[in-house]
Amino acid sequence: MVEILDGLPVAVDAMGGDRAPAEVVTGARQAAQELGIPVLLVGDPAYLSTLAPQPGVDILAASEVIGMDEDPGRGVRVKRDSSIVRCAEAVREGRACAMVSAGNTGAAMASALLRIGRLPGVSRPAIATVIPVPGSTPTILIDSGANVDCTAPMFVQFAQMGWALATERFGIRDPRVGVLSIGEEATKGNALVKEAHVLLEGGAAGPDVHFIGNVEGRDVMSDRVDVVVTDGFTGNVVLKTLEGGVKAVVGGVISALTADAAIKEAAKAVLPALTPLANELDPDTYGGAVLLGVEGVCVISHGSSGARAILNAVKVAHHAAADKLVGRIEAVIASGRT
């Protein structure tokens, strides 16, 4: 595996995302200044060279950009000097301890897979997303979009990798791992879920992974479970459904509290009390999803990421690198039977 060296920067795809490069660069620079984490800005040298020099901020030139809607496989094959590909190479070559991109998700995955490489023993890398749970530690949802069609042994590895992330990222001692289904009983669910349930119940994920059985959609945003295992189709739908649902409810609250001048005035007294909740629910707080199962740390941020999201993504990436997340995953994969 890639050796994580002290003082190595986090490579940041300066050109990736709807608000790149300005917001991305701002967030990365803030990470260097406020958190003392060195960053390597990867992107258009004409743009990046105009920035005022800053300690802890280096630049790696990349002349191309893979667009948000571009075909990921083709983009990565053809645009060898794209910022996202150069980020992955920086990790592989030991010039960066981790990478962060808010660009084309498929291209980030493909770059990480092709340039950083799959972790030995891992059948399919998967995307782990952090779901906020008001008043509790967040829930990790894996796979949230990398693998549309899955097999039961893949679920076992998702359980292992999600478990490793829960211990590393949130310091949860004995994370509860569940399979997403439509009922708690082992007999509930589609064929894939039932098969995965049997494997996990039988200890296929190794002695450390605490399998609690099936969980339901309503448990995702609750404190009943720490790691929710599902296929990439269902996971992506769940993630976006929650995103839309939270937005609709928060939007409804804001509309109600700004409907007229009188309520606006009255709401002034309560809004500060709602700010911590708003922050907790803001995806920017968590910096992005993590691609697990590759030989390095790859954080994939939301396309709409602003400076704060990028700052948090750099923090998450650095923490995972320093805490040897990849090593934890290697160990738990080795402890299982798949």
Added chain:
Amino acid sequence: MVEILDGLPVAVDAMGGDRAPAEVVTGARQAAQELGIPVLLVGDPAYLSTLAPQPGVDILAASEVIGMDEDPGRGVRVKRDSSIVRCAEAVREGRACAMVSAGNTGAAMASALLRIGRLPGVSRPAIATVIPVPGSTPTILIDSGANVDCTAPMFVQFAQMGWALATERFGIRDPRVGVLSIGEEATKGNALVKEAHVLLEGGAAGPDVHFIGNVEGRDVMSDRVDVVVTDGFTGNVVLKTLEGGVKAVVGGVISALTADAAIKEAAKAVLPALTPLANELDPDTYGGAVLLGVEGVCVISHGSSGARAILNAVKVAHHAAADKLVGRIEAVIASGRT
């Protein structure tokens, strides 16, 4: 199909649900009194006979109850005098115009299928659920749990039946029908979704059904789409995920606004402004899901339904019966090519 006669009551499973019979009976009686909809209370005669007589409220004795966790197929086969089976029989025999149950969902489905019967031409009945959208008409999610494993032609019929419900229940003129996927492009999704997309794009659902292509999880609780078509596994997960998500956010708002005496006092001024939103998001407002594709109207309410939910379920059931929802479904199914 079953002929809907004027003045026929809605059969209400008095014994079904976590809060049955008291709350269920209260809701049904309120429907009769406040809405003038006659109801037929079906259940334990020893209990029901203690109620004060009320105009528009009749009783049908049923000596058995299928428990919430009982195996549905077995329950319906063995307990022939159960309240839920007797409700379905009342519809089949023309003694009721529709049925409402907050009991065992599987048993309600099985009773409707076995006693009321499948609508000719419908391959598999499906459950349509109403998702509230703050500030807009609700979205219909179909299938939200009846069929765990689906085929593309089933999706076409779900689209047709969901379309019929959107026109009937919410009076939407040209409901926009989308398939739930993980990207808007026709190439995004799992094999089933891609195949269904091709069929619907090709007009398999008939000339009236306006197919807008793929939609994503974030669109479910938005005004982008009126009918979201998916398989029963994904639909059930989405439904419960939203339920949990809305509960978590609303719970977070309540916690924040009751954290101490000062904020509680300040919140008093804004809470009335939030009440309409809370009502809009409350599943009880919509009374329950509808089983579509059977030869009668069957409303399946949430197991936790209280009196208000049952009152609304009776209203929904009566409206569907009076408005000949089943006939609309028959017509749109006949207009398609599946």
